[in-house]
Amino acid sequence: MMSRQLGVRRVLMQWGVGTICAAAALVAGTAVAAGAPRTNAIHFELPPLIQPPTGQQHPGKVIWADLVTSDLAGAKRFYGSLFGWTFSDIHTGDTEYSVALHDGEPMGGLLQRSVRTGEQRQPAWLTFISVRDVAAAERLIVARGGKVLSKPRTYPQRGRQAVFADPQGAVFAVLQSSSGDPADELADPGEWIWSSVVSGDPGKSAAFYQAVFGYEAFDLPDEDGLEHVLLSSNDYARASSNELPAEAARAHPHWLNFARVVSTPDAVAKVQALGGRVLVQPHPDRHGGLVAIVADPAGAVFGLLEWTVADSKETGK
Numbered sequence: 001m002m003s004r005q006l007g008v009r010r011v012l013m014q015w016g017v018g019t020i021c022a023a024a025a026l027v028a029g030t031a032v033a034a035g036a037p038r039t040n041a042i043h044f045e046l047p048p049l050i051q052p053p054t055g056q057q058h059p060g061k062v063i064w065a066d067l068v069t070s071d072l073a074g075a076k077r078f079y080g081s082l083f084g085w086t087f088s089d090i091h092t093g094d095t096e097y098s099v100a101l102h103d104g105e106p107m108g109g110l111l112q113r114s115v116r117t118g119e120q121r122q123p124a125w126l127t128f129i130s131v132r133d134v135a136a137a138e139r140l141i142v143a144r145g146g147k148v149l150s151k152p153r154t155y156p157q158r159g160r161q162a163v164f165a166d167p168q169g170a171v172f173a174v175l176q177s178s179s180g181d182p183a184d185e186l187a188d189p190g191e192w193i194w195s196s197v198v199s200g201d202p203g204k205s206a207a208f209y210q211a212v213f214g215y216e217a218f219d220l221p222d223e224d225g226l227e228h229v230l231l232s233s234n235d236y237a238r239a240s241s242n243e244l245p246a247e248a249a250r251a252h253p254h255w256l257n258f259a260r261v262v263s264t265p266d267a268v269a270k271v272q273a274l275g276g277r278v279l280v281q282p283h284p285d286r287h288g289g290l291v292a293i294v295a296d297p298a299g300a301v302f303g304l305l306e307w308t309v310a311d312s313k314e315t316g317k
Contacts (some may be wrong), residue, residue: 199253258303
């Protein structure tokens with residue numbers, strides 16, 4: 001992998017809060033990914049990503065997340081209470097899907113997916129990354145050793161999307177938005193602010209995502225002795241590739257999404273009060289905020305990050 005030290009200009013923004021390296025690695029000891037979610041086609045119309053449409057795209061940016069869960073009603077109660085999300089339900093046949101809204105703006109979806117008898121599936125969040133052309137992305141992903149889990153499908157208002165696994169098995173999706181991508185702005189509390197891919201070989205993972213999304217990659221030193229790579233595009237930090245700790249060697253590679261909160265300790269206490277679990281207790285990250293890893297009552301794992309406006313700065317050489 002071609003990489004260099006982070007000495008060039010970069011900007012921290014909605015999905016680029018810096019690195020959540022240690023936290024993303026620590027969660028690997030949990031059952032964050034008990035296998036890829038089933039990704040059968042959903043036969044209904046999805047709303048546009050943004051309104052009014054802008055047509056502006058930010059390839060490589062994480063722009064959406066879907067929760068695949070066996071308890072849709074419970075998930076709505078949990079995330080609604082935790083983040084103040086409201087929901088717009090879509091029912092078609094035996095499919096139940098709910099769009100999560102923050103201050104009236106869509107920011108994710110919740111899909112009911114029952115667990116078959118004898119099947120061991122854990123609810124999980126699916127990360128969507130922006131692309132200009134899904135077909136072109138599919139060719140690159142397959143050529144670089146990735147696998148197609150759900151073939152490209154078009155939803156007129158939403159756009160075209162598909163689900164893949166990278167060569168190490170981490171599941172992710174790509175989305176070519178019909179309306180455009182959300183602007184590069186700092187996330188508000190209750191919104192997604194960062195995403196990390198965690199695997200046994202972060203350098204290999206970073207090289208794969210570089211080839212697919214055109215990222216620049218920067219090695220990041222860390223006191224934990226593990227490898228961490230920052231992925232950026234257009235001077236914006238987009239995501240990171242982090243190493244599984246040795247004690248989590250059997251854990252499945254996965255993507256992990258973080259939500260911004262005003263106070264990580266308060267959010268963790270609320271998670272527990274709502275029936276969720278704390279997997280990694282609040283602790284400082286490299287930018288001074290507190291980070292924690294939690295799971296909702298059904299077991300879907302996500303992160304919490306305390307972030308202040310003062311942390312969102314541009315750094316030069």
